[in-house]
Amino acid sequence: MKKTILSISVAISCAYASEGLLLQEAKQNFGPLPKTFPSETNTLTQAKIKLGKMLFHEKRVSIDGTTSCAKCHPFSYYGADNLEKSRGNFGKLNPRNAPTVLNAAGQISQHWRGDRKDVEEQARKALLGKGSFGAPSNEWVEKKLQSIEQYTVLFKKAFPNDAKPISVANYAKAIGAWERMLSTPSRFDEFLEGRSNALTQEEKAGLKTFIKTGCASCHSGALLGGTMNQKFGMVAPYWEYTKSKKIDEGRYNVTKKEGDKYVFKVPQLRNIAMTSPYFHDGSVTSLKEAVKIMAKVQLGVDLSQEETQSIYLFLESLTGKLSQDIVTVPLLPETN
Amino acid sequence: MKKTILSISVAISCAYASEGLLLQEAKQNFGPLPKTFPSETNTLTQAKIKLGKMLFHEKRVSIDGTTSCAKCHPFSYYGADNLEKSRGNFGKLNPRNAPTVLNAAGQISQHWRGDRKDVEEQARKALLGKGSFGAPSNEWVEKKLQSIEQYTVLFKKAFPNDAKPISVANYAKAIGAWERMLSTPSRFDEFLEGRSNALTQEEKAGLKTFIKTGCASCHSGALLGGTMNQKFGMVAPYWEYTKSKKIDEGRYNVTKKEGDKYVFKVPQLRNIAMTSPYFHDGSVTSLKEAVKIMAKVQLGVDLSQEETQSIYLFLESLTGKLSQDIVTVPLLPETN
The missing domain is CATH 1.10.760.10 (Cytochrome c-like domain)
Structure with a gap:
């Protein structure tokens, strides 16, 4: 009897410790979404x-x-x-x-x-x-x-x-x-603020897989992306895995610098489940497929079906709440 | 003193009588907008x-x-x-x-x-x-x-x-x-329900002009139109007055009946001030100009600038209220 209680409490402590660790790791990589995105040159009135x-x-x-x-x-x-x-x-x-x-x-x-x-x-x-x-x-x-x-x-x-x-x-x-x-904050922000059960166990497992696989090295910050430019296809040419109809040289065509070939801004992942299709050319419709391709061409990782599904479930938790103001269309003035 | 009071009360009575008459005429021609437009073959759930x-x-x-x-x-x-x-x-x-x-x-x-x-x-x-x-x-x-x-x-x-x-x-x-x-009910519906000051004096004058000119003979019912088909250009060919780039034969092309030449459904006038441009071919941008043209080609009437302005002011009172449900966009499902 004592042994059982002990092992249960050890398991719980481990779970707590691992949860705490996950939150800590998450906080290191990401941040809660700000309520607005202010600008020094454009006051928000x-x-x-x-x-x-x-x-x-x-x-x-x-x-x-x-x-x-x-x-x-x-x-x-x-x-x-x-x-x-x-x-x-x-x-x-x-x-x-x-x-x-x-x-x-x-x-x-x-x-x-x-x-x-x-x-x-x-x-x-x-x-x-x-x-x-x-x-x-x-x-x-x-x-x-x-x-x-x-x-x-x-x-x-x-x-x-x-x-x-x-x-x-x-x-x-x-x-x-x-x-x-x-x-558009989501349940992920509540998790980052310390409400552990804002994410399901599956989503938390997905978050862990996301970090462990290396996705968070680029998809970081409050938006899980949008903080840097990166070559699309670090390990293998992207067009060999996507369904791209032609090769886009990315920032190279803007800067003419050789190092900018196939470089794009790392896209944010907020609301990613709702914004198919994916990549700069929208060449992939399925989010799961996009996840698999990214792991392959950026990190050289072959994700298993379970890992892909796990990351996918985490990404779905980034679907945010659109305020009533956002979804209310404005009535526009009469043509004179 | 007595005389003044008498003439004031006569004036008020006349005003009341004329207001009452206007409401009566309005009710004969139009009707308040229903809250929904039910269908016998499509139950609204x-x-x-x-x-x-x-x-x-x-x-x-x-x-x-x-x-x-x-x-x-x-x-x-x-x-x-x-x-x-x-x-x-x-x-x-x-x-x-x-x-x-x-x-x-x-x-x-x-x-x-x-x-x-x-x-x-x-x-x-x-x-x-x-x-x-x-x-x-x-x-x-x-x-x-x-x-x-x-x-x-x-x-x-x-x-x-x-x-x-x-x-x-x-x-x-x-x-x-x-x-x-x-x-989308408007102030005009409140007027029809008996709240006389739901319309301004100018709008009421416009309503009077609208009826007197003969507009209401076709633009009738709860929608001020949408109740019948009519030839566009009863008195003069429409394309001589509009800015139409080509002649549209209207219902004739649907029914092949000679009597349907240049016949169109009489458009409703609800929210008309907000839905420029006008006519079946959108050939006229200004509502005032559209009003003048209609009086001319349908009724043979040359409206003065004052009469046109008056009708225009009445038509603006048909701009309705869009419910919060109408102006809230729905969030659509994820692409699978």
Whole structure:
């Protein structure tokens, strides 16, 4: 009898110790998601956020009148678009997969190749992007916005000290402000804050596998990614394992540095289960398959089916809560 | 003194009498908006409505993966898309302007030419429409839906007595059920229910002008339209006044009856101020201009600027309230 009690309590202590260790390891690698993603150059005011939310859904600034930020980042699909590659104005194919806009502001940079320094620059440059909004010029966009009476009022409220409140720079700042609010904490954050049973035993086992396998060496921080650039295919060429139709040289095409060949920003993993398909070219639909490929080409590890499933279950715990504000669409002003 | 009191009370009585008369006339022509638009063949259950709302936003059933009902009927734009003519799969141009889906279920039929008997038929046929979803077959759509695990559960809940819950017919019924909930009452309904000051004096004057001019002879009922088909251009060919790029023969192309030449369904006027551009071809952007043209080509009336403005102000009072449920986007299931 005594022996049984002893072994039970040893088992419990071990479980506690191992749980404590897991939390400690998790805290070393990751961090809880901040409530917002502030910026030194773009103060988050209510008026700016409100306007930004409207502009995020505004199609009238695109050449075909169908393209808004929400077109490629609909919140129904967790801020991504479920396509291999996005389709912008007149259905034009974009060169890469649209990553989710949720929590995106918390990354070191924007776009797969990190060639947009922040969400504001991304929003601003997308306007003139041939495959995105396709607007002919900044002046054209400003004229469009000026033609909608209510925006005159709203831009003035959001940028009260500007001599010319309606500008593409302010359009980008407003959208940036809105995007800096798109934080979607999940049960994983509760776990990181010490509530051990916020994750199931299976999810905790998955977290352990995730760290043990080496995934966390790149997928780290509050977003489990978005903190660095890395070569896709450290161990083996990615295109031999993905279903990529062509080879994308990644950051090399931006910097022309040999060391940047096949380098991409490490994508964040927040809401990853909801934002299929995967990789810069959306070439893989199944998250489990994506996990297996990553382990193989980045770490040289052949994951077993059980390990893959285990990591998959952990990744599902990163599906966050979208606030009522995020899922409420704004009503846009009348065309004058 | 007595005389003054007398004349004030006479004036008040007259005002009351005239207000009463206006309400009476309004009630003869229009009716308050129902809370839902029920159907004898499609019972509105919570499970069906919930599923229908999701399917309304579902792009995975389109050939290009970008087209959902919400693409041409986004609620940010009051259920219409602010385009002359909608763009469906791969940016294909549709033959006519997308009318709002708000309150649409309350009409005698769907589409400008009335060639869809109800919202369910519209939803079902849009799937295979070359310019809309472009799906190759009903079976293809059903396979897509079956591939998304969560839909198996949701269709079963919505259609518990069906041997095969996932079907295009049930897809259409679910979307129809959701669309039958899209009622957007406005201050005009409060006025019709007897709260006289729900409308401003200017709006009431506009209502009077609207009725007096003859608009209400076609734009009648709870939706101020959607109750009948009529020739567009009773007095003068419409294309001489609109900015139409080509002549659309309307219902004639559906029925081949000579009497149906240039006949269209009379569009509803609920939320009309928010759903520019106007007419079957979206050829006119300004609501005031559309009002002037209608008076001219339908009634042979040259409206003065004041009368046009007056009617415009009344029409703005038809902008309704979108419930929180309408403006909340549903989160869609993971791709499996």
